[in-house]
Amino acid sequence: MNLDDLSYESRGGTRGDHSITVYALSTCGFCKKALTFLDENGFSYRFIHVDLIPVETKNEIKATLKARLPLRRHRRHFPPRGLHPPGLGKDPGPRVNAMAEKTTEQTRLFTRMVAQKQGWELNPDTEFYDSLVDGLTTNFNRYGYYLCPCRDSDGSREQDRNAICPCLWSHEDVPLRGNCYCALYLSKKLVAEGGSPSSIPDRRYGD
Numbered sequence: 448m449n450l451d452d453l454s455y456e457s458r459g460g461t462r463g464d465h466s467i468t469v470y471a472l473s474t475c476g477f478c479k480k481a482l483t484f485l486d487e488n489g490f491s492y493r494f495i496h497v498d499l500i501p502v503e504t505k506n507e508i509k510a511t512l513k514a515r516l517p518l519r520r521h522r523r524h525f526p527p528r529g530l531h532p533p534g535l536g537k538d539p540g541p542r543v544n545a546m547a548e549k550t551t552e553q554t555r556l557f558t559r560m561v562a563q564k565q566g567w568e569l570n571p572d573t574e575f576y577d578s579l580v581d582g583l584t585t586n587f588n589r590y591g592y593y594l595c596p597c598r599d600s601d602g603s604r605e606q607d608r609n610a611i612c613p614c615l616w617s618h619e620d621v622p623l624r625g626n627c628y629c630a631l632y633l634s635k636k637l638v639a640e641g642g643s644p645s646s647i648p649d650r651r652y653g654d
């Protein structure tokens with residue numbers, strides 16, 4: 448497919464010396480940070496939220512990019528290999544189950560309970576934390592479960608089961624690396640030492 452035919456949103460800046468295209472998740476705190484970085488530094492760029500486009504188009508994008516780019520081992524990589532549940536299009540559309548929707552306050556409570564149960568800390572960067580809470584809430588109300596806000600859906604709860612928060616890998620990543628992939632949860636040690644969460648690889652697909 449011709450990637451230039453996609454409906455990107457464009458942001459104009461004073462710096463047009465690089466050709467920049469961002470394939471982002473609308474729920475991901477790091478994606479939001481990346482876009483903010485580009486804005487604040489005056490870059491011109493285009494972006495598209497891949498979790499909000501029809502699954503057929505997304506699969507074509509994934510195949511095209513996969514053929515072009517050796518991105519598998521990048522910390523934040525596209526294509527995310529997930530698929531949306533059938534029927535989800537540009538607008539996420541009707542929810543895929545009949546469970547009550549979550550509010551952001553309920554999601555905050557959920558994250559506090561997870562942190563307490565696991566012996567972790569929540570990210571003290573309140574703006575970043577809030578963006579992840581928004582992403583988790585969106586995903587719950589879209590899929591019916593707390594899919595990781597930094598990962599795309601593979602198409603069903605069963606396929607996503609390891610990426611439901613707290614994800615399978617977080618139980619190793621937080622104690623060993625100091626934070627989970629999204630940096631929603633931090634180890635008590637990292638917080639006590641005043642450290643910052645670091646970029647860690649997504650091991651969902653074997654990295």
Ligand code: SF4
Nearest residue numbers: 595612614617627629
């Ligand atoms: S624990 Fe896992 S699923 Fe939850 S926010 Fe962190 S990386 Fe995402």
